[in-house]
Amino acid sequence: MAPRSVVVAGAGQAGLETAAALRARGYPGRVTLVGDEPPGPVHRPPLSKGYLTGAVSAEDVPLRPAAFYSGQDIELLTGDVVASVDRERHTVLLESGLRLPYGALVLATGCRPRPLPVPGASLAGVRTLRGLADAEALRQRLHGTPVRLVVIGAGFIGLEVAATARGLGHDVTVVEAQPRALARALTPLVSDRIVAEHRAHGVRVLMDRQVAALHGEGTDEGESAGAGGGRVRAVELADGERIDADLVVVGIGVLPDTGLALAAGLAVDDGVVVDEGLRTADPGIWAVGDCAAFPSVHAGRRIRLESVQNATDQARCVAAAICGEPRPYTAVPRFWTDQYAMRIQTAGLTSGHDETVTSGDPDGDRFSVFCFRAGRLTGVESVNRPADHGIAARLLAAGTRLTPAEVRAPGFDLKKLPRTPQTPPAPSAPPTPTASPSGSASEERLSVHA
Structure with missing residues (x-):
C-alpha cells in the first residue's frame, strides 16, 4: 500500500521529476515539494549557455509552468527548505516553522559549489554558477562593457561559461589545477579536443596551474567589499603570475548537500548512502539525483552522478518504489555538453x-x-x-x-x-581510486548536463 503522503526535500530536477512521476503513476496521496529557489524548479543546462547570451529568458527556464503544480495537485513550497527530520514521528520541520507529516520522504537536496580556499575568494565580482540568481548576476555583467573574465576550473560548467563569454566578445582565461581538463569525466582525446577548440576561439587555457590568491582594490557602488577590500582585480597563481580580472567564475566542482541526512542519522559517504533501489537504511526515506551515492551495476561500486538524465531516471525509480513497484536502479548513465x-x-x-x-x-x-x-x-x-x-x-x-x-x-x-x-x-575490479583535488579518494563524480 502506498503511503498517504510524500514530502520531497529539494525542488531541483530530481525533486520535481519525483513529484511528477508519482502523479503519472496515479499516486493518490498528498505530494509536497519543498525548495529554496523562489522561482521553483528550473532547467539548469541553459544557465551556463543560452541564458547568459540572452537567447533564453527567465520565462523559459522553469521546468514546469505554475499551472502544472495545481493541475497535478502538487503542493510547491518555494523559498523554504526542510531544516530537520524526525524519523520517529515521520515529520519534517521547515525553516519557516511549518511541520509536515510524511509517509515517504525523498531527499533531493542536490549539491552546492565547492568553495575556493584562497585569500580574496569573497571579493565582489567572484561568482559561482548553480541557480537562476547566479546566472542572472553573470548575465548582467556579460551584457555590459567588455570584461576580463577568469574561470577557475576547467570542468563542464567552467568551460561552458568560458565558451559563452568568449562568444559574447569577452577576454577569457581558464585556469585548471589538473594536468588536463575534465580528467575525471572524459578521455584525454576528447578533453584535449575541447581545450583545442577553446584555444582556437581565443581563450587562454592554463593547465596544471594553481590559484594562490585573488586581489581587489576599491569598492564599486552598491557592492560590499570582500576580504582584502573591494572588487576583484587580479588572480595570482602559485608561480607568481598575476592575471588581470574584472570577473571571476569559480567552477572547481560541487559538494553533495548531505547536512539534512547527516543530522537525521542517515549514512553519508560523498552523498547520501542508498541501496540498489535508492532507499536509505530508513525504509521510509529515499535519496535521488546529485546527492545520492548508490551502488552502480555499470561501475561495480558505489558512485554519485551529477546529470539531469540521472536525476530523471532515479526519480522515476523512486516513484515506482513508493507506489509499490520497487526495482533496482540500472539506467545507463548519459551526459552531454555543448561548447561552440x-x-x-x-x-x-x-x-x-x-x-x-x-x-x-x-x-x-x-x-x-x-x-x-x-x-x-x-x-x-x-x-x-x-x-x-x-x-x-x-x-x-x-x-x-x-x-x-x-x-x-x-x-x-x-x-x-x-x-x-x-x-x-x-x-x-574497479581501478585503484586516485586522489581527488580535495585529497580524498575520488569516486565517480561526473558533472555534465543532460
Missing part, C-alpha cells in the same frame, strides 16, 4: 578504462571514442555524432557485447550491430 559548435555526449562510464578505440576522424569534428575494461565495453564518448550516442546507450543497456577488434575493423558501423540482450560478463 561541438556537442559532446557520453553513454556509460568511461573512467577506469584500460583500452580505447576511436571511430571517425579524431583530427576533425566528428568522432567517437569506445572505452573498454578487460575487453568489455563500458562507455562511448561522441563528438558531434548523436547517432553513435543513442545506439551506444541502447547497446550498453542490453548488455550487447562489442570487442575492440570489431570497432577497429574496416567498415565498422555501430548501426549494424545486433541489439538482442546478452548476459554481459561480471564487471572487472
Whole structure:
C-alpha cells in the first residue's frame, strides 16, 4: 500500500521529476515539494549557455509552468527548505516553522559549489554558477562593457561559461589545477579536443596551474567589499603570475548537500548512502539525483552522478518504489555538453578504462571514442555524432557485447550491430581510486548536463 503522503526535500530536477512521476503513476496521496529557489524548479543546462547570451529568458527556464503544480495537485513550497527530520514521528520541520507529516520522504537536496580556499575568494565580482540568481548576476555583467573574465576550473560548467563569454566578445582565461581538463569525466582525446577548440576561439587555457590568491582594490557602488577590500582585480597563481580580472567564475566542482541526512542519522559517504533501489537504511526515506551515492551495476561500486538524465531516471525509480513497484536502479548513465559548435555526449562510464578505440576522424569534428575494461565495453564518448550516442546507450543497456577488434575493423558501423540482450560478463575490479583535488579518494563524480 502506498503511503498517504510524500514530502520531497529539494525542488531541483530530481525533486520535481519525483513529484511528477508519482502523479503519472496515479499516486493518490498528498505530494509536497519543498525548495529554496523562489522561482521553483528550473532547467539548469541553459544557465551556463543560452541564458547568459540572452537567447533564453527567465520565462523559459522553469521546468514546469505554475499551472502544472495545481493541475497535478502538487503542493510547491518555494523559498523554504526542510531544516530537520524526525524519523520517529515521520515529520519534517521547515525553516519557516511549518511541520509536515510524511509517509515517504525523498531527499533531493542536490549539491552546492565547492568553495575556493584562497585569500580574496569573497571579493565582489567572484561568482559561482548553480541557480537562476547566479546566472542572472553573470548575465548582467556579460551584457555590459567588455570584461576580463577568469574561470577557475576547467570542468563542464567552467568551460561552458568560458565558451559563452568568449562568444559574447569577452577576454577569457581558464585556469585548471589538473594536468588536463575534465580528467575525471572524459578521455584525454576528447578533453584535449575541447581545450583545442577553446584555444582556437581565443581563450587562454592554463593547465596544471594553481590559484594562490585573488586581489581587489576599491569598492564599486552598491557592492560590499570582500576580504582584502573591494572588487576583484587580479588572480595570482602559485608561480607568481598575476592575471588581470574584472570577473571571476569559480567552477572547481560541487559538494553533495548531505547536512539534512547527516543530522537525521542517515549514512553519508560523498552523498547520501542508498541501496540498489535508492532507499536509505530508513525504509521510509529515499535519496535521488546529485546527492545520492548508490551502488552502480555499470561501475561495480558505489558512485554519485551529477546529470539531469540521472536525476530523471532515479526519480522515476523512486516513484515506482513508493507506489509499490520497487526495482533496482540500472539506467545507463548519459551526459552531454555543448561548447561552440561541438556537442559532446557520453553513454556509460568511461573512467577506469584500460583500452580505447576511436571511430571517425579524431583530427576533425566528428568522432567517437569506445572505452573498454578487460575487453568489455563500458562507455562511448561522441563528438558531434548523436547517432553513435543513442545506439551506444541502447547497446550498453542490453548488455550487447562489442570487442575492440570489431570497432577497429574496416567498415565498422555501430548501426549494424545486433541489439538482442546478452548476459554481459561480471564487471572487472574497479581501478585503484586516485586522489581527488580535495585529497580524498575520488569516486565517480561526473558533472555534465543532460
